[in-house]
Structures are given as structure tokens and as C-alpha cells.
Amino acid sequence: AQKVTQAQTEISVVEKEDVTLDCVYETRDTTYYLFWYKQPPSGELVFLIRRNSFDEQNEISGRYSWNFQKSTSSFNFTITASQVVDSAVYFCALSEANQAGTALIFGKGTTLSVSS
Amino acid sequence: DTEVTQTPKHLVMGMTNKKSLKCEQHMGHRAMYWYKQKAKKPPELMFVYSYEKLSINESVPSRFSPECPNSSLLNLHLHALQPEDSALYLCASSQAGLEPDTQYFGPGTRLTVL
Numbered sequence: 019a020q021k022v023t024q025a026q027t028e029i030s031v032v033e034k035e036d037v038t039l040d041c042v043y044e045t046r047d048t049t050y051y052l053f054w055y056k057q058p059p060s061g062e063l064v065f066l067i068r069r070n071s072f073d074e075q076n077e078i079s080g081r082y083s084w085n086f087q088k089s090t091s092s093f094n095f096t097i098t099a100s101q102v103v104d105s106a107v108y109f110c111a112l113s114e115a116n117q118a119g120t121a122l123i124f125g126k127g128t129t130l131s132v133s134s
Numbered sequence: 135d136t137e138v139t140q141t142p143k144h145l146v147m148g149m150t151n152k153k154s155l156k157c158e159q160h161m162g163h164r165a166m167y168w169y170k171q172k173a174k175k176p177p178e179l180m181f182v183y184s185y186e187k188l189s190i191n192e193s194v195p196s197r198f199s200p201e202c203p204n205s206s207l208l209n210l211h212l213h214a215l216q217p218e219d220s221a222l223y224l225c226a227s228s229q230a231g232l233e234p235d236t237q238y239f240g241p242g243t244r245l246t247v248l
Binding site for chain 1: 192
């Protein structure tokens, strides 16, 4: 069965600190897709990244970076020099291939609070 | 333009009311989704439409009735809801194909059932 675990329920940091959000997934498929979404207090889920199981390259986008390691089934997300605007709930999600319009399996989310 | 719009933003309804939630996208996506999200929980899938046909119904009670009039619009008709149905209802859309594509979400409708 597919499963996404975000063990960190809440994280609090002070501005300019680096923070890593952990995501561990379970799937029996060899082809699958991983996602990160941000949900600010306004409620909208904002897409951050999509990664397929064949692409293990780490990615950097500004202050955001992602570390995908198939050996440990992890897809961790790091925010460098955090800012107050980064305060939100962050969800990691898994989707399997060959199923059009299939569901995202979400982790329970990590609430990040960045104080000034 | 990766925009999905939802109306209304807020809705308060009694248990005997009938109301509808609306969702619209103009990204040419052919898959559309309804999710329900309770406070401090992840979104839970309710329905998936692929090429305007219902492809997934996650055993949702019949008081929720989805409708996809065309490829850009998705409605959720509500009737005889219960207070426990109060939640944030999120619509999403994506390409429909063999590979799961990115789902883009709307801002949601916050529903309160009295």
C-alpha cells in the first residue's frame, strides 16, 4: 500500500535559520511521482515541485532545495534562510504512474512557523 | 496561467438547504478533482473526473453530487448536509494521461453547515 509519512508535526524556527522538512514514502511501484505543496493560512495549496522516481537529481530553486534518495525512500525539503512568509503547512504527496486522473496520497503535513 | 478559481469563498448553509460549489479552470486540463479538507488534516479525495466522465468516487455520501458540464467546469451540488460536513472544499485540475501530472488547486470554499 502507498503511504507518505511526515514525522514532524510542527517546526518552529527564527528567521534566517535553515529548516528541513522530512518526507518518507512507501510504494511497491517502480514508477511513481512525488510532490511538495505549500498551504498558507489562506488555504490554497500551492504546488512547489514534482519529481518522478527515475530522476534522483537534487533540485534547487532559490531558497528551496529538495533531496530525493530512493535508497531510503525519502524526499526531504530544505528552506534556506527562512522567512516569515514561509510560515505554512507543507504537504508531501505520492502518486503512482499509469493511472490517469489518479489521487494524490498526502502525508499529514508539517506546520512550519517562522518568527521574526 | 496556472489558475483554478472557486466560488463562493465562504458558504454557510442549513441542513435542509441545497447549494452548489463551482470550480473553473482554463488551462486545458482534462482531469478535475474535488477534495475535502478538515482542519489540521491533509486533503481527502472525493471525486475525479477524467474527460468529463466520473472516474473515481471515493465512497462519498449521496448528499454530495458532482457534475462536470464541460472540460473547464466542475460543480459540487450539496443537499441535506450534516454539521460534520463543514470543511474546506478544494478543487484541482491536471492533465489527464498515462503519467500523473501536477494537480493545481483552487483557493477552496470554506463550508459551514449549521
